[in-house]
Amino acid sequence: MYILKNAFRSINRSKGRNILIGIIITVIACSATIGLSIMNAASKVIESSKSKYDITATIGIDRDKMMKNVDSSSESKENMKERFNSMASISVSDIESYGDSKYVSSYYYTYSVGLNSDTIDAAETQSKGPGGNPHGQSSTSFTLTGYSSYEAMEEFITGAYTITEGEISSNFSDNSCIINSELATLNNLTVGDTIVLTNPNDTSKTYELIISGIYSDNDTDTMNMFTNSVNTIITNSNFVEQIVSDDATLNAKITPTFILTSEDVVDSFEQELYDKGLDETYSVNTNLDQLSSETESIQNLATFAFTTLIIILVIGGIILFIINLINVRERKYEIGVLRTIGMKKTSVISQFVSELLIVSVISLILGGFIGSMLSVPTANKLLEQEIQSSEQAQANINEHFGRSMNGADENSKQEKPSNMPTKGVSKIEKVTSIDAAIDIKVLSELIGIGILLTLVSSLAACISISRFSPLTILKERS
Amino acid sequence: MSILRLENVSYKYEDDKKYVLKDINYDFEKGRTYAIKGKSGSGKTTLLSLLSGLEKCSEGKILYNNQDLNKFDLDKYRNTNIGIIFQSFNLLTSLTAIENVILSMDINHQKEKNKREKAIELLKSVGLTEKQGDRRILKLSGGEQQRVAIARSLSYNPDIILADEPTGNLDFETENEIMAIFDTLAHKQNKCVIIVTHSANVAKKADVVYELKKTSQN
Numbered sequence: 001m002y003i004l005k006n007a008f009r010s011i012n013r014s015k016g017r018n019i020l021i022g023i024i025i026t027v028i029a030c031s032a033t034i035g036l037s038i039m040n041a042a043s044k045v046i047e048s049s050k051s052k053y054d055i056t057a058t059i060g061i062d063r064d065k066m067m068k069n070v071d072s073s074s075e076s077k078e079n080m081k082e083r084f085n086s087m088a089s090i091s092v093s094d095i096e097s098y099g100d101s102k103y104v105s106s107y108y109y110t111y112s113v114g115l116n117s118d119t120i121d122a123a124e125t126q127s128k129g130p131g132g133n134p135h136g137q138s139s140t141s142f143t144l145t146g147y148s149s150y151e152a153m154e155e156f157i158t159g160a161y162t163i164t165e166g167e168i169s170s171n172f173s174d175n176s177c178i179i180n181s182e183l184a185t186l187n188n189l190t191v192g193d194t195i196v197l198t199n200p201n202d203t204s205k206t207y208e209l210i211i212s213g214i215y216s217d218n219d220t221d222t223m224n225m226f227t228n229s230v231n232t233i234i235t236n237s238n239f240v241e242q243i244v245s246d247d248a249t250l251n252a253k254i255t256p257t258f259i260l261t262s263e264d265v266v267d268s269f270e271q272e273l274y275d276k277g278l279d280e281t282y283s284v285n286t287n288l289d290q291l292s293s294e295t296e297s298i299q300n301l302a303t304f305a306f307t308t309l310i311i312i313l314v315i316g317g318i319i320l321f322i323i324n325l326i327n328v329r330e331r332k333y334e335i336g337v338l339r340t341i342g343m344k345k346t347s348v349i350s351q352f353v354s355e356l357l358i359v360s361v362i363s364l365i366l367g368g369f370i371g372s373m374l375s376v377p378t379a380n381k382l383l384e385q386e387i388q389s390s391e392q393a394q395a396n397i398n399e400h401f402g403r404s405m406n407g408a409d410e411n412s413k414q415e416k417p418s419n420m421p422t423k424g425v426s427k428i429e430k431v432t433s434i435d436a437a438i439d440i441k442v443l444s445e446l447i448g449i450g451i452l453l454t455l456v457s458s459l460a461a462c463i464s465i466s467r468f469s470p471l472t473i474l475k476e477r478s
Numbered sequence: 479m480s481i482l483r484l485e486n487v488s489y490k491y492e493d494d495k496k497y498v499l500k501d502i503n504y505d506f507e508k509g510r511t512y513a514i515k516g517k518s519g520s521g522k523t524t525l526l527s528l529l530s531g532l533e534k535c536s537e538g539k540i541l542y543n544n545q546d547l548n549k550f551d552l553d554k555y556r557n558t559n560i561g562i563i564f565q566s567f568n569l570l571t572s573l574t575a576i577e578n579v580i581l582s583m584d585i586n587h588q589k590e591k592n593k594r595e596k597a598i599e600l601l602k603s604v605g606l607t608e609k610q611g612d613r614r615i616l617k618l619s620g621g622e623q624q625r626v627a628i629a630r631s632l633s634y635n636p637d638i639i640l641a642d643e644p645t646g647n648l649d650f651e652t653e654n655e656i657m658a659i660f661d662t663l664a665h666k667q668n669k670c671v672i673i674v675t676h677s678a679n680v681a682k683k684a685d686v687v688y689e690l691k692k693t694s695q696n
């Protein structure tokens with residue numbers, strides 16, 4: 001106990017030096033707290049941002065690979081076209097087989113087919129039918145696109161399309177459809193009307209659809225022929241599947257999207273698809289790049305905070321180390337006296353380390369407090385932006401679908417269909433509760449770092465104390 | 479019976495060929511004062527550091543109560559069995575006289591409640607007042623400081639007092655006063671007092687005088 005008493009007395013005696021050490025440690029603790037809480041906040045933001053977006057994989061034709069194949073196997077143009085056609089078709093059963101994987105949490109797809117109509121007129125556009133019909137089949141006026149679930153309705157989620165009247169049916173196996181507002185105006189159609197589409201190969205085959213809603217394409221200024229949606233009629237994938245299964249010669253296109261369980265399984269999933277018989281000319285594309293670009297700036301901030309933290313710790317450690325060395329040199333005589341009158345080396349060392357620890361702990365608490373005062377507003381601002389963007393995303397989705405999609409709203413639970421998209425909805429809830437207040441993790445990290453730094457920097461002092469010969473010290477004095 | 483005995487003690491500093499001390503055979507008993515005389519550089523301080531366990535002999539051995547000193551915990555030995563007094567006093571100048579004495583008691587792990595009372599008593603026994611005891615060391619004269627050093631060395635009631643030129647910095651009168659204290663310690667309190675000195679006056683007052691000769695080359 002007398003060692004602690006000595007330590008306290010000694011601190012009190014050399015106030016100047018200890019205040020200096022205290023200031024240095026306070027500054028280190030303060031910067032460390034700021035760095036740590038920014039890193040913490042950043043990782044929360046990244047986490048929340050990652051959980052908000054699903055990792056999705058799509059299958060597309062790898063044009064480079066295909067071209068290479070064509071070059072090497074000097075095929076005729078006809079053969080090539082045939083090949084292309086055969087490859088372009090992935091069947092629903094293929095998708096079901098691909099989706100039946102431990103790496104896939106869910107999947108959806110859109111199914112498009114080109115059809116005509118005798119009862120309604122198509123709007124004038126530069127293109128006719130899906131992709132201007134490159135396969136040499138008869139051209140069609142309308143594209144009937146079937147979605148397998150709300151999640152598949154990418155355009156509504158991103159806000160490219162917005163429901164202006166009626167709604168999207170929650171029943172994914174009925175014969176309801178939604179049509180473009182321009183098409184509705186042109187043909188004087190409203191919600192509840194029926195439209196009839198015909199098979200381009202066999203006009204006796206007709207398909208009846210009831211309009212449940214009207215959507216507007218917000219991308220109006222792009223007269224891009226591939227994205228123009230005026231003649232796109234939206235329904236569910238089951239409806240399209242029935243049409244196609246009835247007539248396999250129809251020009252249909254299926255686009256699957258697989259939601260993966262985590263970003264770590266991307267490679268395994270890709271391999272599994274090829275093992276299950278996916279042609280080598282297809283490539284599996286993910287949205288990983290897009291996701292990481294979303295979090296890039298915040299990731300940079302975290303890295304910057306981390307680097308700064310390390311630099312401060314190293315510089316602070318060196319300064320403390322030097323102060324300790326000077327301290328021991330200055331107090332050689334005291335060490336000599338203490339050793340001569342029988343104080344053990346270990347006791348002398350513990351007294352010196354205690355002195356530094358007492359000053360450190362006080363400074364750590366002070367620095368941690370100041371640091372959190374400074375960093376909480378900064379970190380909270382970071383989080384606030386994330387929370388706002390999440391809430392905005394939520395609000396937008398509701399608006400685009402023309403109804404509340406909020407899964408967390410207990411009252412609307414009954415109305416909510418089971419296949420309502422959860423994308424960016426339920427997960428956003430977590431984000432709103434994040435607060436950057438100094439938490440136990442940051443605090444314990446800080447104290448750990450501080451004590452480690454203190455001990456490491458006093459190591460040299462301990463070594464020199466244990467090497468001192470008291471006799472030599474005392475002789476130097478006299 | 480001797481409390482401290484040197485048997486054929488030789489000593490040379492590390493990396494040094496020359497012996498500072500060669501085949502020393504001294505015997506110290508309780509209740510007596512000893513003076514160790516010798517020219518400057520003859521190894522007096524070196525001998526004292528061997529007796530106090532700050533250094534170990536190169537050859538031969540030192541017996542404390544007939545037991546080899548090397549077998550002792552020397553830190554504890556210095557803070558229990560011997561009291562050390564140096565020419566330069568070696569007090570902690572940032573503390574008061576009383577605090578210096580209490581520190582020594584603390585290192586000795588004394589459980590006593592009223593250490594301050596005991597420290598004042600010790601200081602009084604060497605002729606200092608309580609008021610002087612509450613002063614910082616640097617506010618005391620050389621003679622007073624040396625009294626504090628003696629009081630400190632008595633704080634754990636050791637059998638042996640080792641003093642290296644305790645009066646080297648003091649005037650003749652003060653020297654006599656300090657020597658009177660040592661005399662009392664040996665003859666009234668039955669301690670073994672060993673004093674290293676230049677002074678003929680001090681040597682004259684000692685019961686036994688040993689003379690250290692400079693060792694010849696090698």
Ligand SMILES: Nc1ncnc2c1ncn2[C@@H]1O[C@H](COP(=O)(O)OP(=O)(O)OP(=O)(O)O)[C@@H](O)[C@H]1O
Nearest residue numbers: 472491494498516517518519520521522523524525
């Ligand atoms: N640490 C050391 N390393 C090497 N030689 C030393 C060391 N300390 C002392 N010596 C040498 O040992 C010899 C004896 O030194 P010591 O200090 O014991 O002399 P002394 O008798 O106390 O002299 P003085 O009366 O001047 O105090 C001297 O020649 C000195 O140079």
Ligand SMILES: [Mg+2]
Nearest residue numbers: 522523524642
């Ligand atoms: Mg000497």
